[in-house]
Amino acid sequence: MVKYEYIECKNPNGQHRMAYTQWGNPENKRVLICVHGFSRTGRDFDYLAAALQEKYRVICPDIVGRGKSDWLSNSSDYGLPLYISDMLTLIDKLNLSNIDWIGTSMGGLIGMFIASQKNSLINRLVINDIGPEIVPESLKRWATKYLSQGKPNFENLTQVTEYVREFYSDYGTLADIEWEHIAKNTVKKTSEGQYKLHYDLSIIDVFRVSKGELKPVDFWQTWSSVSSPVLLLHGKESYLLLPETIKKMQSIHPQITVKHFPCGHNPPLLSTDQIEAIADWLN
Template sequence: MPMSERRVLGLSALGFHAIAYTQWGRDDAPRTVVCMHGLTRNGRDFDHLALDLADAYRVVCPDVVGRGRSDRLANPDLYGYPQYLADAAALIARLDVESVDWIGTSMGGLVGLMLAAQPKSPIRRLVINDVGPFLPKAALERIAGYVGKDPVFDDIRGVEAYLRLVLMGFGRLSDEEWRHMAEHGARRLPDGRFALAYDPGIGKAFTAQPLADVDLWPLWDRITCPVLVLRGADSDLLLPETAVEMTRRGPKARLVEVPHCGHAPSLMKPEQIAAVRGFLLER
């Protein structure tokens, strides 16, 4: 399937910034799906899923501003959901379609939730991967323990070892899958060493004020499109009771629990990909 690297401009209070995205499939595909990654990751996390979907979809996988190949913001105070939503709207406009399906892991799932809750939303079907309208303080504190740090590694093996530790919730990945995440989740420094491929400034949101539980239920209750929720069986961010409540109110989501995963399922495994594909292609 054809794969290309593209860019679109987003706008912040300080001017324009480039948002890089990977596109799989044909421009004239009958459907378009946007896949948005988690807090510290990038669009190449979806390569396995995108390759599977590209026979039926144009699959668009952006690097959220401050991550991957996208520009960084000069003022880290601007990293946050208002900016991410504005950039998502710019990307959808670039795609020139009336509606899109949305797959979001963690932060990307929250962006999808917020978009789907808006009047006249272009979101047709929504897949939320291991996040929900209630975010417990304890899980946010765990994330705050590593996000925003700027470790340096001698080689790509060091990056991989680090990711295996902080992202162990992704599940039982193969050596090849971990290496894929490391190669696309690192940037080479001028001295030949490696750093993570995100702006440490994205962590400022976790230190700007004391962390507390986050309640987004009013937004959830406004969603009307079909929703699939994936939950890692050992997740600390999407609690079991939250996931069940998501099936009972608002869009009354379909829930699939993924064994041997915490936060968040990688969407690299065949059974996870099959669950997403089956939901998106339902008539």
Template structure:
């Protein structure tokens, strides 16, 4: 008998401009369940961020948490300019074909939400419900500048505890966590590096990110609003009440436009809620499992 709380590790081959790359994913729940929940992570994170959420949903879903290419156990791209949302969307189309999913719900944090938005806006998209975690069509440029200060910077830590402290210094906006919760989130973020650890992502993801200007951000916003206006699936927007990436005004606009999303704010949290807290998980459960 399959144990729904035991993770299974697999990968799928995806096409890029230089050939093929391998996208890894971790899967929870009954592999025969036709109901699939895909959880997609943020810019410099990886799929194990969702272990707690996946275990909470594994009784109702086959939960699949990919490592977006360049992160976690996935391959790194030969051409770093391939680290872009349209390419990630194409990879996810390949993943969904592998899963042969009949019903797909999508949970996306930050970058993972933008991937979900792009996928859900496609004609014939299989996305039946969409959760956008602290992200929307309008992204505050100052927040991108803040992230750019540390993204791809060389780092080496002697121990897990040292690494966790350093990661917390740039992630305090995630909100309150116990030490055990933060260590669990931090360990998959690391890869061995000689006598210590380094970040578990390709520093090359910083190259296209660093080319983003205020003008490019504005042009991307116009395209993202167009995609959002075309959504036909029920949509939930989660917002950290202190977020510097998704403003309260943008979240309110998302409630008025397109799918007229339900918006829920978490107090004491910035960018972005990690969904390891019981109250955060309960909000997602209620939305996804509602008829």
């Protein structure tokens, strides 16, 4: 059974706990941090962490508002600035150095910002299906997906599995056991014995209060400050990471390797080919 550990982090209105799991030898100086996507948890990296734990101390946090981490009383505190701050707190409190980083979607953006800082501790950066630019049409499609999901409750894990097969259909063709793994880490059990989504639905409030057209995400200046080698994973049918974005990323950053996979947003990092692509590049 995977054991959770916790650290205390600060937010504009107080403090909160961030949960994380660890794999491998805790004394290993070679550290790999794996950060999940917007509505996911660190348990998305179970397969990857199990494969890499012989060579790495693997640390997989649940970003605040998700999984086993605390929820915030003020939804306006959710966002990249706090997530970046929390990860820097984790790095500091665990006295980490010599870090490699794998970030899926939102986790890739967090890693990009930390890697862009002067004297960053990130040696190598794996970004899973996200880039420094998201055009308004793509951002609107992504936001609409979450705004339209409602507040589903499930009677059993079979219903949850049916839900994730549809909601995360961009992941592509997966084995039943892989869908079941995703399902188990999409919900938590209620006191009534039912299941509900593991995350605070308030993380979506930023889209509810936005008026007019969503502004494009433009982090090109941040990207230009990243100096570490980068592995970019791309779902061939992704609507968030577009081919023209990849080309521009390559023109700016000379040390970038791109791997394409037959799926949408984002490669779920459960299959052998995806895990081996990461392991081979890191090693």
